[in-house]
Amino acid sequence: MVYLGRSSLLFAGVAAVLIQGSDAHVEFKNDTVKPNTSLNTALVVPHGCSGSDTVGISVTAPTSVDIGIVPQQVQNWTLVVNYKDATNKTVKDFSWTGGYLAHDGRQEFGVVLNIPQVDLTQKPNVTALFPTVQTCLNGTSNWTSDPKSASYNATKGDKPSPQIVITNEEESPSGSSSGSAPHSSSTSGSSSVLMTQGQQSLPLLAAGLAIVAGIYF
Ligand SMILES: *[C@@H]1O[C@H](CO)[C@@H](O)[C@H](O)[C@H]1NC(C)=O
Numbered sequence: 001m002v003y004l005g006r007s008s009l010l011f012a013g014v015a016a017v018l019i020q021g022s023d024a025h026v027e028f029k030n031d032t033v034k035p036n037t038s039l040n041t042a043l044v045v046p047h048g049c050s051g052s053d054t055v056g057i058s059v060t061a062p063t064s065v066d067i068g069i070v071p072q073q074v075q076n077w078t079l080v081v082n083y084k085d086a087t088n089k090t091v092k093d094f095s096w097t098g099g100y101l102a103h104d105g106r107q108e109f110g111v112v113l114n115i116p117q118v119d120l121t122q123k124p125n126v127t128a129l130f131p132t133v134q135t136c137l138n139g140t141s142n143w144t145s146d147p148k149s150a151s152y153n154a155t156k157g158d159k160p161s162p163q164i165v166i167t168n169e170e171e172s173p174s175g176s177s178s179g180s181a182p183h184s185s186s187t188s189g190s191s192s193v194l195m196t197q198g199q200q201s202l203p204l205l206a207a208g209l210a211i212v213a214g215i216y217f
């Protein structure tokens with residue numbers, strides 16, 4: 001309470017974090033990677049399905065790029081991995097089930113990705129989509145759409161698949177980018193509007209205060 005009294009900016013920051021939280025996508029924690037490297041990342045489930053608690057996460061391997069996938073065990077969840085071939089070399093899909101994640105909770109599901117030597121001489125990057133179905137006590141959230149496809153319609157309820165971008169270019173540091181419209185994670189929703197209309201420093205402030213929010217909530 002003492003901390004909450006310190007600055008009205010704190011309220012703004014925490015509010016931004018909370019709004020962001022209810023609006024955030026299921027996505028990879030680290031999603032940019034160089035060819036011929038290994039990436040230790042995680043699928044982040046930031047909230048439930050429209051207020052319902054999460055009981056399962058099911059992921060389909062990308063078809064466009066042959067990425068080596070090693071899903072990690074997560075405490076209290078049962079990991080099942082299905083393969084495309086009898087020798088269990090190529091992952092087809094995988095799921096974590098049997099666990100329970102409150103709708104306002106956040107959970108990381110670890111995945112190690114072995115990125116092949118993709119050819120980037122003709123294009124700056126290759127995007128691999130990991131269509132993901134989030135199963136909740138009531139209903140599902142289908143994070144299965146390609147946000148670049150012509151038919152993608154967030155208003156209709158389409159949700160973007162988690163993606164990995166393979167590129168040799170350095171990731172532009174989000175939050176401190178100058179001018180180039182912060183087109184960050186969310187394509188719809190009020191959080192990005194709030195972020196871009198607010199002060200430049202709000203995303204950074206919000207990021208810093210996420211720790212505070214973590215303590216208080
Ligand atoms: C993943 O991201 C975190 C913070 O964004 C960073 O500290 C870490 O080095 C990244 N890991 C890899 C393997 O890129």
Ligand SMILES: *[C@@H]1O[C@H](CO)[C@@H](O)[C@H](O)[C@H]1NC(C)=O
Nearest residue numbers: 035036037038115116117118
């Ligand atoms: C890929 O990485 C390995 C070691 O990590 C290296 O030995 C190999 O030469 C690399 N391949 C290419 C095509 O760069």
Ligand SMILES: *[C@@H]1O[C@H](CO)[C@@H](O)[C@H](O)[C@H]1NC(C)=O
Nearest residue numbers: 074075076077099100101107
């Ligand atoms: C796993 O479940 C047990 C029993 O419900 C609980 O005490 C524990 O905190 C859970 N662990 C994690 C990491 O969620």
Ligand SMILES: *[C@@H]1O[C@H](CO)[C@@H](O)[C@H](O)[C@H]1NC(C)=O
Nearest residue numbers: 080081082083085086087088
């Ligand atoms: C492949 O994995 C399945 C279960 O995912 C297992 O039953 C089977 O024995 C494995 N096969 C090989 C060749 O390891």
Ligand SMILES: *[C@@H]1O[C@H](CO)[C@@H](O)[C@H](O)[C@H]1NC(C)=O
Nearest residue numbers: 032123124125126165167169
């Ligand atoms: C990937 O390349 C396209 C151009 O082909 C570019 O518009 C896009 O910003 C790049 N994305 C990333 C994450 O580098």
Ligand SMILES: *[C@@H]1O[C@H](CO)[C@@H](O)[C@H](O)[C@H]1NC(C)=O
Nearest residue numbers: 049050051052137138139140
């Ligand atoms: C389940 O979700 C639907 C749509 O979000 C909602 O209309 C319904 O009331 C919910 N049912 C329960 C039992 O919560």
Ligand SMILES: *[C@@H]1O[C@H](CO)[C@@H](O)[C@H](O)[C@H]1NC(C)=O
Nearest residue numbers: 133139140141142143144157
């Ligand atoms: C998600 O997709 C499944 C079929 O794959 C469908 O039955 C379900 O209604 C979809 N859920 C939503 C919320 O669109």
Ligand SMILES: *[C@@H]1O[C@H](CO)[C@@H](O)[C@H](O)[C@H]1NC(C)=O
Nearest residue numbers: 150151152153154155156157
């Ligand atoms: C997107 O979906 C909404 C709601 O279903 C609809 O009103 C709108 O016309 C759609 N937009 C496009 C470009 O199809």
